Amino acid sequence: MAPTSVAELGRRAKAASRVLATASGAVKDTTLRLAADLLEQHRSDILAANQSDVAEAEKAGASPTEMDRLRLTEARITGMAEGLRQVAVLADPVGEVVEGSVRPNGLRVERVRVPLGVVGIIYENRPNVTSDAAGLCLKAGNATMLRGSSSAIRSNMAIVACLRQAALKAGLPEDVIVLVEDTRREAAVEFMRLEGVIDCLIPRGGVSLLATIRAEATVPCVIDGDGNCHVYVDAGADLEMALSIVVNAKMQRPGVCNAAESLLVHREVADTFLPRAAGALEGVELVGDERARALVPGMGVADDDDFATEFLDLKLSVAVVDGLDQAIEHIARFGSGHSEAIVTNDHRAAERFCRQVDAGAVVVNASTRFVDGSELGLGAEIGISTQKLHARGPMGLRELTCTKYVVHGDGQVRG
Amino acid sequence: MAPTSVAELGRRAKAASRVLATASGAVKDTTLRLAADLLEQHRSDILAANQSDVAEAEKAGASPTEMDRLRLTEARITGMAEGLRQVAVLADPVGEVVEGSVRPNGLRVERVRVPLGVVGIIYENRPNVTSDAAGLCLKAGNATMLRGSSSAIRSNMAIVACLRQAALKAGLPEDVIVLVEDTRREAAVEFMRLEGVIDCLIPRGGVSLLATIRAEATVPCVIDGDGNCHVYVDAGADLEMALSIVVNAKMQRPGVCNAAESLLVHREVADTFLPRAAGALEGVELVGDERARALVPGMGVADDDDFATEFLDLKLSVAVVDGLDQAIEHIARFGSGHSEAIVTNDHRAAERFCRQVDAGAVVVNASTRFVDGSELGLGAEIGISTQKLHARGPMGLRELTCTKYVVHGDGQVRG
Numbered sequence: 021m022a023p024t025s026v027a028e029l030g031r032r033a034k035a036a037s038r039v040l041a042t043a044s045g046a047v048k049d050t051t052l053r054l055a056a057d058l059l060e061q062h063r064s065d066i067l068a069a070n071q072s073d074v075a076e077a078e079k080a081g082a083s084p085t086e087m088d089r090l091r092l093t094e095a096r097i098t099g100m101a102e103g104l105r106q107v108a109v110l111a112d113p114v115g116e117v118v119e120g121s122v123r124p125n126g127l128r129v130e131r132v133r134v135p136l137g138v139v140g141i142i143y144e145n146r147p148n149v150t151s152d153a154a155g156l157c158l159k160a161g162n163a164t165m166l167r168g169s170s171s172a173i174r175s176n177m178a179i180v181a182c183l184r185q186a187a188l189k190a191g192l193p194e195d196v197i198v199l200v201e202d203t204r205r206e207a208a209v210e211f212m213r214l215e216g217v218i219d220c221l222i223p224r225g226g227v228s229l230l231a232t233i234r235a236e237a238t239v240p241c242v243i244d245g246d247g248n249c250h251v252y253v254d255a256g257a258d259l260e261m262a263l264s265i266v267v268n269a270k271m272q273r274p275g276v277c278n279a280a281e282s283l284l285v286h287r288e289v290a291d292t293f294l295p296r297a298a299g300a301l302e303g304v305e306l307v308g309d310e311r312a313r314a315l316v317p318g319m320g321v322a323d324d325d326d327f328a329t330e331f332l333d334l335k336l337s338v339a340v341v342d343g344l345d346q347a348i349e350h351i352a353r354f355g356s357g358h359s360e361a362i363v364t365n366d367h368r369a370a371e372r373f374c375r376q377v378d379a380g381a382v383v384v385n386a387s388t389r390f391v392d393g394s395e396l397g398l399g400a401e402i403g404i405s406t407q408k409l410h411a412r413g414p415m416g417l418r419e420l421t422c423t424k425y426v427v428h429g430d431g432q433v434r435g
Numbered sequence: 436m437a438p439t440s441v442a443e444l445g446r447r448a449k450a451a452s453r454v455l456a457t458a459s460g461a462v463k464d465t466t467l468r469l470a471a472d473l474l475e476q477h478r479s480d481i482l483a484a485n486q487s488d489v490a491e492a493e494k495a496g497a498s499p500t501e502m503d504r505l506r507l508t509e510a511r512i513t514g515m516a517e518g519l520r521q522v523a524v525l526a527d528p529v530g531e532v533v534e535g536s537v538r539p540n541g542l543r544v545e546r547v548r549v550p551l552g553v554v555g556i557i558y559e560n561r562p563n564v565t566s567d568a569a570g571l572c573l574k575a576g577n578a579t580m581l582r583g584s585s586s587a588i589r590s591n592m593a594i595v596a597c598l599r600q601a602a603l604k605a606g607l608p609e610d611v612i613v614l615v616e617d618t619r620r621e622a623a624v625e626f627m628r629l630e631g632v633i634d635c636l637i638p639r640g641g642v643s644l645l646a647t648i649r650a651e652a653t654v655p656c657v658i659d660g661d662g663n664c665h666v667y668v669d670a671g672a673d674l675e676m677a678l679s680i681v682v683n684a685k686m687q688r689p690g691v692c693n694a695a696e697s698l699l700v701h702r703e704v705a706d707t708f709l710p711r712a713a714g715a716l717e718g719v720e721l722v723g724d725e726r727a728r729a730l731v732p733g734m735g736v737a738d739d740d741d742f743a744t745e746f747l748d749l750k751l752s753v754a755v756v757d758g759l760d761q762a763i764e765h766i767a768r769f770g771s772g773h774s775e776a777i778v779t780n781d782h783r784a785a786e787r788f789c790r791q792v793d794a795g796a797v798v799v800n801a802s803t804r805f806v807d808g809s810e811l812g813l814g815a816e817i818g819i820s821t822q823k824l825h826a827r828g829p830m831g832l833r834e835l836t837c838t839k840y841v842v843h844g845d846g847q848v849r850g
Contacts (some may be wrong), residue, residue, distance in 0.1 A: 029446050038767070042790050044645070070657060121812050127801055131810050136823050137793065219823050240824045261846040268848035352453070374841050375457050378552070386542055386844025396840060396850070397536050408551050408634050408837040409655045410824040422823040426789050429801025431676040433683035434810070 021363035026210040029165065030217035033138045037163035041135045046111035047190055047221045050109040055186035056101035059151065062182055063097050069178035070147065077171045089145035090172055100179075103400070107155045109409055110399040113417045114161045128428040133421045135161030138221035140211060142167045142238065144225040147175035153224070154197045156402050160420035163196045165218060167211050170203030177201065198249050212237035220410075220420075222403055242419070243401035246330045247277030247358035248386045252347040252373070255286040256366030259293050261385060262308050266361055267300050268387040275332050277404060278359050278391045282327060283338045284347045290340045291315055304334045311340035327354045336346035344369050348376050355379060357406050359391040380406060380413035438616035441625040444580060445632035448553045451610035452578035456550045460527035462605055467523040467570055470601035471516035474566065474663065477597050478512050484593035485562065492586050500690075505558035505587055515563050515594075518815070519570045521700045525814040528832045529576045543843040548836045550576030552634035555626060557582045559640035562590035568639070569598050569612045571817050575835035578611045580633060582626050585618030592616065628650035635825075635835075637818055657826050657834070659818035661745045662692030662773035664803045667762040667788070670701040671781030674708050676800060682715050683802040690747050692819055693774050693806045697742060697752045705755045706730055713793055720750045726755035735816050742769045759784050763791050770794060774806040795821060795828035 049126075054234040059066065077090055112350040113133050120130040137161040139242075141153045150166060157164040168176040175201055184194040200211055212221060212232075217241040223229050233241060251269050269280035276373045285293055294315040298306060301359045306312075307322035321339045329337070351360050360382040362373040381391040391414065393401020398416030405411040411419035455463075474481065485507040492505055498521045535545040551589040552604050554577040565581060572579040583591040591614055599609040615622055627636060627647075633654040638644050648656060659721040666684050684695035700708055709730040713721060721727075722737035737752045742765075744752070756762045766775050777788040796806040806829065808816020813831030820826040822827045826834035 038791075039795075041793070105470040123810070123812055126806060127810075135792075154441070157780040187758070205519070234653070240822060242824070264846065264848050272849055370843075376453075378453075378456070378549075379839060381840035381842060384844060385846040386842060387849050390542060390842060390847065391840065395538070395542075396842070397538055406653060412837050413840045422827050424794060425796035425806065425828045426795060426803060427798040427801060427811070428785075429799060429805070431673070431679065432801040432805065433679050434687055434802050434804040 023223050025204065026200055026207050026214065029198045030138070030214045032195040033163040033165045034217050036193040037135070038392065040158070040163055040196045041137070041161050043161065045114070047110070047192060048161070049108040051158060051186050051190040051192060052104045052225045054189050055151070055183045056104040056157070057100045058182035058186050059097055059104070059179065062178065066097060066175065066178040067092060067094070069174040072192070073172050073174045080171070081352070082171065086171075087147055090175075092147055092175060096148060100148050103152055107159050107400055108161065111263050112159070113421050123343055124332060125432055126430060127194045127432055129425045131377045132426050133418070134424050136420060136422055137151070138163045138165055138217055140165045140221040141209065141220040141231070141421060142208065142221065142223045142225070142229065144169045144229060145172055147172045147179060148191075150176050150199075151183060151225055152177045153222075153402055154180075156400055156417060157420055158196060160417045162420055163198070163221075164421045165198050165200070165211070167200040167208055173201065173203055196311060201290065209233075209236050209239055212239060215239055221285055223396060224403060242403070242405050242415065243407050244277075245358070245406035246356040247404070247406070248282065248328065248354060248356040249278060249280050249359045249361070250282045250284055250351050250355060251280045251363065251388065252284040252341075252351070253286060253289065253293055254344065254347075254362055254364035254366060254369050255288040257289065257363040258365055259289065259296070262293065262431055263297060263300050263355045264362040265295075265361065265385070265387050266297055269361065269389055270301060270304055270336050271334070272387070272389055274334050277330070278388050279331050279332070280336065280361070280388050282339070282354065284339050284341050284350055286313070286347075287342055293336070294340075301336065304336050306337035306338055309340065312332045312338040315340075329354065344372060348373065351377055351379075358404065359383060359388040361386065361388050380404065397431070438799045440560055440805060441617065441622050441629065444613045444615060445553070445629045448578040448609040448613045449582045449632050451608040452552045453551070455573070455578055455611045456503070456552070456576050458576065458607060460529070462607060462762060463574055463576070464523040464847075466573060466601050466605040466607060467519045468571070469604050470566070470598045471519040471677075473597035473601050474512055474516045474594065477593065477742055478509065480507070481590065481593040481597075482507060483513060484589040484763070488587050488835060495586070497586065501560055505562070506775070507562055507590060511563060515566045519755075521672055522574050522815055525574065527574070528836050533838055535777040536807045540847055541845060542847055545549060545841045546838045547841050548833070550838050551582055551837055553578045553632055554835060555580045555582070555629070555633040555636040557623065557626065557636065557638045557640070557644065557648070559584045559644060561625045562587045562594060564639055565591045565614075566598060567597075567819055568637075568722055571815055571832060572835055573611060577634075577835055578613070580615070580626070581615050582615040583625055587824050588616065588618055598721065605687045614820065624651050626736075627654060629814075633640050639818060650763065657818070657820050657830065658692045659830075660773070660821035661771040662694070662768060662819070662821070663691060663696050663743065663745045664776070665697045665699055665766050665770060666695045666776045666778065666803065667699040667756075667766070668701060668708055668776055669762075669779035669781060669784050670703040671784055672701075672704065672778040673780055674704060674711070677778040678715050679803050680776065680800070681712055684776065684804055685716060685719055685751050686749070687802070687804055689749050692745070693803050694747070695751065695776070697743050697754070697769065699754050699756050699765055700727070701762075702726065702755050702757055709753070713749050716751065719751050721751055721753055723753035724755065727753040745771065763788065764795075766792055773819065774798060774803040776801065776803050796821065
């Protein structure tokens with residue numbers, strides 16, 4: 021049987037979104053808990069589907085990283101179910117009165133948080149994104165339209181079947197979650213162009229997916245972009261603290277967007293700090309500018325391209341700067357507006373860094389790795405926005421909503 | 436002399452935006468007041484420039500509406516100056532701590548309001564938009580890149596000269612306000628594609644400008660779109676109140692986006708209400724569905740196209756509905772998500788209308804004409820967004836900003 025067309029899925033999701041938008045928090049939370057239970061009950065079906073995907077990906081010569089992202093285990097399915105249960109206990113963002121006032125003419129004005137409608141998620145490999153993303157969208161009152169990679173299609177279908185069944189059991193239309201099963205590229209492009217249907221498209225994937233989105237998408241998007249994150253070690257830094265922050269920011273999980281990619285060191289402390297840092301960063305390939313290389317034997321050469329690159333690997337670019345201003349200039353030139361850290365005991369330097377660096381998050385005396393929805397207190401996260409409009413930095417439930425003005429009068433007309 | 440290239444203007448505005456982003460509120464307010472004074476001092480130069488524009492537009496056969504929008508008067512220049520002075524007294528949105536908390540690990544997390552950077556404004560005819568828009572952008576800490584219509588180029592240049600001089604006098608770079616003087620369409624398209632320079636593009640104009648933006652723009656946009664606004668007169672309405680609201684919403688200023696374009700009447704009150712409404716709406720062309728026409732002799736036929744049209748004129752489409760659900764369905768089908776009103780004394784009907792109607796603003800027992808930045812308490816407005824991301828409904832200073840996370844630690848690293 022041919023998969024349902026993208027347009028038809030869009031129509032169904034839109035209709036379901038109108039029911040979901042005014043569903044109670046209790047119904048949404050019940051859906052999430054039922055979905056968690058169903059994922060666990062259907063664990064073996066999901067693993068079997070995943071094994072078919074994995075076998076096919078192996079035949080197609082997928083890389084070890086791709087294979088790791090694609091592969092589900094008993095533990096990963098438990099993690100998915102637990103994730104849904106955690107979302108269920110978060111506060112419902114819908115209905116929050118963001119602000120309100122009474123105008124001189126007696127009009128009572130409120131701005132109220134409401135769902136976006138239909139959220140599109142386009143993603144690669146990882147089948148766990150299917151339930152993670154759909155769970156957050158559902159909690160925020162949005163229908164979810166999912167488009168995963170073709171390599172994970174069987175896994176995604178098995179997971180989505182559980183989620184849809186949970187919705188139905190809880191009294192919601194099953195189309196509050198729909199999966200595009202058509203794995204052709206044309207279907208993905210059609211998906212990105214469902215104007216009037218998709219209220220917000222959130223791509224979760226690498227550089228090539230983002231490039232396609234930028235070229236093809238016509239629906240509103242929130243981009244979870246690159247993180248070319250810097251740690252600047254100021255002259256006023258506690259160097260022990262700086263060392264542990266740099267090591268953590270680079271090495272604790274190098275493949276993620278909030279890992280550090282570049283180290284800037286004030287020239288006054290460079291000769292003390294850099295050789296020690298090089299020792300502590302064992303296993304990390306260092307590339308640097310001339311002044312950095314003079315202090316660390318064997319450090320490779322970094323050119324502008326290196327300073328502009330998000331390595332997502334055990335590699336770090338290093339530059340010695342004349343001071344705070346030069347560090348800020350360097351970040352303005354090469355940063356991607358994600359997360360930027362300073363290590364310093366100098367209050368005025370910290371203040372100025374926070375004011376002048378233009379990024380989703382600025383961090384003083386802590387690792388860039390904390391720039392994450394859970395760590396910053398958002399409860400859960402659907403991504404980290406590197407754009408300025410709508411959402412900036414980690415995106416939680418609130419970023420999956422918008423607001424509407426609700427105005428109550430008693431017959432007022434405008435003079 | 437050839438006008439400065441769009442790319443070069445963009446570079447200048449970007450550099451200036453970094454200075455303006457951290458300028459004090461006092462400096463920004465001084466700039467606004469100086470600009471107001473300069474507009475008044477250079478009134479005769481501005482009027483002379485405008486007269487050249489007007490003469491040329493007349494030769495080119497511009498319509499009376501276009502001529503009215505283009506023409507400046509002494510009073511209009513006073514209005515522009517007063518507008519800037521009013522923006523100066525508004526609270527500075529920059530630096531507002533939107534929320535904050537301390538995490539269990541001691542990290543202090545704040546979300547702080549910051550400027551967007553460079554705001555692009557592309558607009559038609561009205562030269563007063565030049566100072567109105569630039570004033571709001573400046574107050575919110577943004578450099579403004581303006582692109583008006585070629586028909587107003589001399590007026591816009593004269594106004595921008597005053598604004599730039601004010602910035603310089605106040606100690607800011609004059610490039611916090613730049614005007615694209617290249618009036619070719621190619622320059623407009625280049626402007627819409629200044630990725631990495633324009634952080635937010637706000638088009639102010641009609642259907643054809645918006646179509647161009649949708650087709651050509653690659654920078655982030657906030658769309659000030661159509662207002663196909665409805666007034667629904669419920670069975671539970673006070674019909675006197677309904678009459679005055681309908682008349683006000685349609686007739687007080689028919690050419691604006693928050694004017695009503697469509698009247699929906701509950702069948703139980705249609706025979707009482709519609710003939711009276713038709714009388715009160717003297718001078719308004721009414722087109723309706725079959726049930727409405729049966730009650731108002733001489734009413735024209737309305738088809739789906741009419742119900743979908745923003746007339747922006749003394750014309751109103753009318754439909755009789757079976758009840759609240761059908762009214763909500765009609766609005767879901769034909770509305771543009773701008774402003775939707777219900778007139779009713781029935782509390783549950785009002786509640787349900789507010790919850791179920793998906794629009795930037797829902798209004799109970801008042802005219803749709805109140806959906807406006809000043810009327811809703813935003814102080815001033817740069818437009819009314821019909822999109823859901825970033826800004827929805829009237830956009831004031833706050834919508835010209837974004838936020839950044841500011842995280843203070845004491846050496847925390849992630850485990």
